[in-house]
Amino acid sequence: MSRSWAVVVAVLGAEAYLYWRYAVYGTLFHYWLHLLFGGTIALVVLAVLRLLRPRSRAHVWGWGFAGHVWSAAPDIAFLLSGILHYWWMDVFALHVTIHFIPAPLLTTFVTFGLALLAWAAATIGRRRLAAGGLALTVAVAAVALALRTPPPTTLGELRAITQLALLCPLAHPS
């Protein structure tokens, strides 16, 4: 098996493990959200890299997985070390703020798709298409972030949203 395929298999295995951990706690929303946004960032970086250095041999699966892990790092920290989430954890691919953009799963799916298109275009040498895809990706993400809703900060605000729930994404059952 070539090195490339070994990377693909390793990444798929690790993703399956992460998916299972999130599924156990009923928090697959977060699995997809952080996969899609972390993947978006990784693909944007890779596409730019491809445009600047067309012969770059960076492996898209490895970078995509790294983007996912970076984005999900606060969840992993909670699972491994019992570290709560804090606002500064936005350094991990906007880990907290990304929850408050409009239609988070749909929006991040769109940015992921655009970034994937940009990377693929850069990889096959379609530079203009790649640049357009990158511009669209950044534009959609910027608009979504600009339209984010402010998170609740008081019980009064929570009372106004009667189905609001804030569960820990990766807590162990006792």
Added chain:
Amino acid sequence: MPVATRRADATPGLAEDAGARLLLGCAAVLLVIAGGVMWLLGSDGWRRHGPVVGLQQLDLFYLDEPAPGIDRLGVRPGTPAVIVVCRGCRAPDVVEYGQVVVTDDSGVAAAYGLLTSDGQLGPGYAIVDARGRVRYRTFDPGVSRHAREIGILLEATR
């Protein structure tokens, strides 16, 4: 024999057949992800709770205000507490981390925003720190099973 046909704006890239395979692979990845997301959105849990639940699942101390009704609930100052709001649920085993109060008082549920629009009482809980300030509140259908999570939250208030 040439293996690649390049466009005028192209940089060194892949052969056309390799490019086609690449695009097919990308389409397959998007299809798998779209399928997974659609499966999630169509699941019972998602339909039951609605998108707001999924959107707001964070374990972040986002509150910091005096906890309502703690005198009535018998919460002693100086020790963190978890106030569990539910009907007939088992208390999480977290006494080593702080006080545990279980109530089915609808007034308490309303005060903590744990009374749903259709009149359901929780299940959920609030974390109150040793100063008597509420730091966290969540609905949690599995509150009795999430002792480790609640323990971490209580520990973090110290």
